[in-house]
Amino acid sequence: AQKVTQAQTEISVVEKEDVTLDCVYETRDTTYYLFWYKQPPSGELVFLIRRNSFDEQNEISGRYSWNFQKSTSSFNFTITASQVVDSAVYFCALSEANSNSGYALNFGKGTSLLVTP
């Protein structure tokens, strides 16, 4: 079963618009970690943020912000005033403390974001 669901396959916005990328996860563990990665056209995945299950405090980093809600098992990512350079595929991922695969991440299928001028 898919543990991380990114329902939005593709999103297209015009520069300066705000955009939210959704992520819903599924786990039975009480201790887990959530991540967001960015994959630009070059292919390399770039780490953006990690949150643990005990810290629901939202986080803001420049134009990026993350909303973690355990009640809805969601970890959404918002880009404010989007820019063309934000165009990429964004992945949400889950790591479970009791997983039998070490700390390997379970990735969602990704959301492709296109920001046009």
Added chain:
Amino acid sequence: DGGITQSPKYLFRKEGQNVTLSCEQNLNHDAMYWYRQDPGQGLRLIYYSQIVNDFQKGDIAEGYSVSREKKESFPLTVTSAQKNPTAFYLCASSMGPNGVSPLHFGNGTRLTVT
């Protein structure tokens, strides 16, 4: 600068041939991972290694093999038994296994088998 090096960036092989993808890291990380990425499928775990001389199968290990003889190196062999080998392969490492640290990824190898 520390990082993960995957080579080559593009690889072409004929069907029925084994091929080995290289992954080297100089981050002094204990754990290393191989993921496969297909269009619209996200990343799927092939193999991982938490320590030298030890490795475990991931979700899609069939048709692949790995070795971990050195801390810095985690090569992946795509064997002829892999039915659909054409894909983008990403290697990653992390401080693990005791800490849940972010994965650091290489630039990937795009394998095409015809």
